Amino acid sequence: MRYRRIFTIVVDSFGIGQDPEAERFKDAGANTFLHIYQSQQGLDVPTLYALGLGQLDHVDRTQTMGYACRLQEASNAKDTLTGHWEIMGLLTTQAPITFTEHGFPPELIHELEKQTGRKVIGNKAASGTAILDELGEEEIATGHMIVYTSADSVLQICGNEDTFGLDELYRCCEIARQITMKPEWRVGRVIARPYVGKKRGEFVRTANRRDYALQPPQDTVLDALKEDHYDVIGIGKIHDIFSGRGLTQTLHSESSVHGMEQTTSFLDIDFTGLCFTNLVDFDAKWGHRRNPAGYKNELETFDKKLKQFIEGMRNDDLLIVCADHGNDPTYSGTDHTRELVPCLMYSPDMKKSGVLPDGRSFADIGQTIAENFGIADRHWLGRSRLSELI
């Protein structure tokens, strides 16, 4: 075992340019990183640049440490579940079901209304904040529930924390999850979207969001690590994304800053295995909201936290910073964008630094982890980069 602890941090939606499939996903030209950089007159992220991020899109050459490369998604998707599953070795060939064109079919809605005892309003593809402005007041006045979707494979239900109530929202989502287990309705996630506020313009979504995700259909590198008695710590949304599978410990985060603080606190803990973190604010607060200035700020704050993290690393620690898909905040629409993702790898034990060739799957990350911990014999997807980290 070369590294005793591997910290993998997913900067949710931090894409680095279109991949060969982007056109098929109607995302030609998308580039989350570069377009934030260009639209905001630069990006002050010295730590990410030191790790080689700027080399990947040729905007900065101040790399001093670690190895940087770009990875392509091998799965037929651009969403959070498939992205994370692929990072941990699982390929998704069948595109996840979506209902963006006409909303959910009447039979599904009828079943949901019958079993919850509540009428459905909305039932269309929408941005979560826009649909609250449109229908939040009606939901509060009538007790009906706002159901909406997006280009992700999701069924989302909004509920006002004061009038609808959190428990009731979770109950309705559990019913929705059961109903959508039917093969033709099997969305990747049902998501409870609680919010507070009384009227249009004042609604704010809270951190009590809850995701009811499908189980990964097969074992991932996480399961294999757990089976071999390694520690597998999930921070932020990791638990939801893997339905708790393959984890030995879970921490939920209030924000991406909080997620980095939780991750950093594990530097002081003597574990052996993987600490796997998802930082969702980049995607949920800025990418989907098409807010490049907010995205820039979040990145710059993250960069400072990353510097502190690196300062606390030991020689037998490996850091991997990556992403699960793109979400270019300057692109049209409000959905994810199919992109390459950065993969930045660093350990204080490295003698050299540089750029590595692009990889054909996000699973290069999982395979690197698998080789490090001696579980690569299971033929995971992807190619280990361990021998390139010199």
Ligand SMILES: O=P(O)(O)O[C@H]1O[C@H](CO)[C@@H](O)[C@H]1O
């Ligand atoms: O617009 P909001 O509600 O943030 O939705 C976003 O969040 C959901 C899950 O990531 C996806 O449906 C995506 O579109």
Ligand SMILES: [Mn+2]
């Ligand atoms: Mn994501």
Ligand SMILES: [Mn+2]
């Ligand atoms: Mn998203």
